[in-house]
Amino acid sequence: MKGGEKMSIRFKIKACSLIIVVLLVSIFSISVFSAQQYDLLVMSSVIGGIGFQYSSGVARVLGVVLPDARVTMEATSGYIDNAKRLYAGFGDLGIVSHDTAREVYLNEGAFGGKGTSLLTIAPIHILYWNLVVNEDSPIKTIWDLEGKRVNLQPKGSSAESTAAKLFEALKINIIPSYYRHTEAAEGMRTGAIDSHWQGGSNPTWMEYSVRKPVRVIEFSDEDVAKIRKELPFLSKVSFPAGDYYEGSGNVQVVGTWALLMCRENLEEDVVYEITKGMYEHKDLMLAAHPGAADMGLDKVLDCTVPYHPGAIKYYQENGVQIPSELIP
Template sequence: MKNFRILSLILTFAFVLILAACGGSIGESTSSNGGEADSGLEGSSDSTSGETQSVVLTTAGTSGTFYAVGAAFTQIVNNNSNVLDVTNQASGGSVENVRLIDNKEVAFAMLGGDSAVDAYNGKREFEGEPRKDELKGLFSMYSQPLNLVALADSGIKSFSDLEGKKVAVGAPGSGSEVKSQITLESLGLPYDSGVKQQYLSFSEAADGMKDGQIDAAFVWAGVPTPAVQDLAAIRDIVVIPFTDEEVEKVNAAQEAIYGETIPGGTYDGVDEDIQTLAVNTQVVAGADVDEEIVYEFVKQIFDHIDDVHAAHNSMKEMTLESAPKNVIELHPGAKKYFEEKGVLSQ
């Protein structure tokens, strides 16, 4: 009996030690500072301190290309960097992303090229609020074509056929909605009376078309776009083409919008090439984000460019050489990386 009591005491003491050891590891963070700092950063702002810097990259709705690409960027950086930890955050799109940068809720954001240029210069939805000192570019990514989608049995075969129809123009206040409005009005369909606009995200628009609640949808996103793929797998669709004249009129209204081609076979049942509209896409940062944090983010993306290309078909457009072109003024951290790689003049 005495031996049994001694053994019980030994086992109990060992169990307490194990619990104490486990308790010390639960909830430990890679950063010693759990509070939120400016510019969407957590932890120390000194990238040489040895602490992991937590940053937020805001993208767009979960059914769009931005979110998928953001997830790839996040995984690539987090798998390869010892000093940076990135979170991919969904949002309402480009316009909201600029506001998130303004409010220092995020460090990095994806924008349509038109929204980036307009925010930088203080035009259109950002009228009178130029951000030349607050917003800086990191790199350009890929073209963001307009997938102007309708059901094959809707009778909509050209842009003019949209008149009077229920048309999804994008989430309210998003960059997609702004581009849709510019397109409609420059081609003679007044925004408030030419169509019955529906303020829907890409996934909501696809669901509405499946149910027959809307007739067509403006989907500005890299191809193939998941929401359109999903719709095409269930219903027969058409992607509405634009004539040369229509492309020229929209470009005259917004120079950041240009002509683009969606290759035949991108979506089930759409076998021919489709001439459409597009803008480029850019990753930007708040000007106050630490130079070394930006450098590390850009470095991990382009040092692993093959992984980026494998992540999404649209990303094959992005190269080291093209990345610093057609983007707003570069952040010093991005500029440092591209100068090191010899793709910017010293």
């Protein structure tokens, strides 16, 4: 074989080897890219509070259905704070109260600027707004709270905002405090506060009621009518107080939905998997808080804020017809 032919053969072998290496590198790169992790930041709530428990359930669902996602929970002061942070471009998803979600959608109040649009993924739970007092308290109705010390939870939370609006609507003058659940329970025990306002219940108050019996103040039909005249986003609901407090039954209070929402540009396939996971892994939500029993495909149309396309895809696949006003 001549020298030139040998060089030609060696060149062809090297060229083929180079092509194979390039192909292997390309295949490896595609494989690595397809399994590449990404971050999801969940706005939660006050640590130890009801919203934090539900948000923990959401994070657990994400961990199951999105194995490539690095899920981080960020503590906030509540559902209103979640909306403000998401609107400002911080985070990917979080639970927001229905009335606040409406404000974001309609660009009202604190959401009148040019922020990030938010879309709904799923109704998560009903906020059963209720007032707890000690069983032996002389306070029987909401009107008995005139001049009394009522804890509304931290400023900026959905609890504080809703309570302030409610007492203003009823023209009831209270002495407000803004303690977290643990401090509020201690205040009730020592007599520093007369009542505590919350959206459901949480372990702090369940434990408290074991040591010292409590009672939930019932709202009459007349009370609810007066409240709804000024605050139509609140509805009459039956709070299953017996699920949380020994010896209690169902109590009539007011409530509104809390919605899992996300930034509008979150990828459709990601939102689809999240939506699917919320229903198929509802047990994880129930483990976080029993109030997740409120969730269901039959509740989807209770929402009045448009859904994300990824969520719409899942709902339509499962027989829920989304009306045009809920399609962005």
